[in-house]
Amino acid sequence: MPPYSVFIFIFYPLAFLLEFCIGGFHYRLHPVNLIGKLAGFFEKLFYNISNGFLSGLFFNLISILTITAIFAILDFIFIKVSIILFYIFFVYIIASFLSTGGLTSTSFKIYKDLKNDDTADARKNLLSLAGRDSMTLDASKIARAVIESIAENTGDGIGSVLFYLALGGITGAVIYKTANLLDSTVGYKNKKYEKFGKFSARLDDILNYLPFRITAFFMLLSVFMLSITGGKKYDFRNAAKSWKSFKKDHPSPNAAQLESVMAGALKIKLGGVNFYGGVESKKPLIGFNYYDNADKENIIEAIRIMELTSILLIIFYTIIIYLISITYIL
Numbered sequence: 001m002p003p004y005s006v007f008i009f010i011f012y013p014l015a016f017l018l019e020f021c022i023g024g025f026h027y028r029l030h031p032v033n034l035i036g037k038l039a040g041f042f043e044k045l046f047y048n049i050s051n052g053f054l055s056g057l058f059f060n061l062i063s064i065l066t067i068t069a070i071f072a073i074l075d076f077i078f079i080k081v082s083i084i085l086f087y088i089f090f091v092y093i094i095a096s097f098l099s100t101g102g103l104t105s106t107s108f109k110i111y112k113d114l115k116n117d118d119t120a121d122a123r124k125n126l127l128s129l130a131g132r133d134s135m136t137l138d139a140s141k142i143a144r145a146v147i148e149s150i151a152e153n154t155g156d157g158i159g160s161v162l163f164y165l166a167l168g169g170i171t172g173a174v175i176y177k178t179a180n181l182l183d184s185t186v187g188y189k190n191k192k193y194e195k196f197g198k199f200s201a202r203l204d205d206i207l208n209y210l211p212f213r214i215t216a217f218f219m220l221l222s223v224f225m226l227s228i229t230g231g232k233k234y235d236f237r238n239a240a241k242s243w244k245s246f247k248k249d250h251p252s253p254n255a256a257q258l259e260s261v262m263a264g265a266l267k268i269k270l271g272g273v274n275f276y277g278g279v280e281s282k283k284p285l286i287g288f289n290y291y292d293n294a295d296k297e298n299i300i301e302a303i304r305i306m307e308l309t310s311i312l313l314i315i316f317y318t319i320i321i322y323l324i325s326i327t328y329i330l
Contacts, residue, residue, distance in 0.1 A: 011087055012165075012321060015094035016314045020307075022095075023105035031096045035178055038070075039063045039185060047196060056186065056196035060203060064178050071174045093170055097177050099157030100310040103129075104303050107146050114139050114296035131184075133275040143294040147302045148270050151258040154306045156180050159215030160208050162317040166324065179203050189251075205253050212254040215313065216243065216261055222308035223265040233301050239264035242287065249284035256286060263287040266301055268294045 046059035071093070078086040106129050113122035122142050123134040130145045137145065164176035179200070186193045187201030220243065226234040242264025243257070249271065250256035263270045269287035 009318060009322065011091050012094070012318045013314055015091045016098060016100070016310070018091065019095040019098045020101040020104075020310070023101040031093060032177065032181065035067055035181055036185070038067055039178070039182055042066070043186060051192070051196045053195045053198055056193075057199040059186075059196070060179070060182055060200045063182060064175055067178045068171060068174050072171060075170060090170060094161075094165060094173065097161050097173055099153055100307060103150055103153050103157065103306060107150055107299055107303055110142065110146050111296055111299040114142065114299075132281075136275075140293045140295060143296050143299055144268070144270060144272075145274075146299050147262060147266070147268070147294055148259055150299075150302045150306050151262040151270075152255050154219065154309055155212045155215045155254065155258050156204075156208060158306075158310050159218070159313055160211040162313055163211035163214065164207075166317045166321045176207055179207055208254045212257045215309065216247070216257040218312045218316065219258060219261045219305060219309045222305055222312055223261065226265075226304060226308060234265050234305070235267060236265070238267055238288075245288075246284075246286040249286055251283060256284075259286050262302055262305060263291065265305060266294075266298050267291045268298055270294070 042059050042063045046055045046062075049055050074089065075086070078089045106125065110122050110125045110129070113119070113125060119139055119142070122139070123137060126134040126137070126142055126145055129149045132145060134142070134145070160176055160180070161173055164172035166172075168175065182200040183197075183204035185200075186197035187204060188194075188197055189201075220236070220239055223234050223239045224236040227236040239261050243260045246260035246263065247257050250259065259270045263286045267287075267290075269285055269291045271283040271286040274281045274283065
């Protein structure tokens, strides 16, 4: 059996490549689906007790502790049965938590719908990518929604997962993924979840604070690399300028870090008015006045930025994890 340091250079990239090539796993027993079902059980339990802040706090903590304990027990069982079985389980879980391939697949499907002038199917497919109301969106607003989702999910679906994987192994990744899922479930500023979901929303903001900024750096680096090889489609100077000007222009303390880079790189406007459950939500515009509205071709360009950013991140975090492992061994 190769030493752990060799394992890192083999299996961390393997998990990334597995998800990247397959394009996301979609089945009932997907680990994230199971986390969601357990979280849904706890949500009903605690929300029936109270829809207040304290109830939401206990819902969040109990969910994270329970789900983390289940994965820790599975870890223990697999490593006792067979180290090979443990490695397979490790690769499988990490591949399930990452989203580069899934983002590419879903976004490209919407791109093809728009290219074929099938706005109705594009609106339906957008529902699996963005939480906003989509049935009244035109082609440009659909493209904007896709690009905003690509930008933000490069952070919480790739960069943050790898960050907490480096920090705490599978346990760190499970804690982060659970907290992120709880935010996407109850972290809304609406009448139902305003108090109950407040802790989940704030915890997700805190957990994403540092990794999103690291991801923004690598997204800028990927734009720079693409500007050299991709011609006028990608503008590094505008990406850097936009990041500096708009990185805080979002209700979330983190989302604009990546949306601002993407808007500048493609010279498009992001943000603005969206509707969630029929309720209007106004977000600051990200992008300078001379930027254009998003179109379908910008989706392909955003996918390329996300893919290269993901590759740079997996290389970076694999090296970080390797350095941490040999330091621990020594």
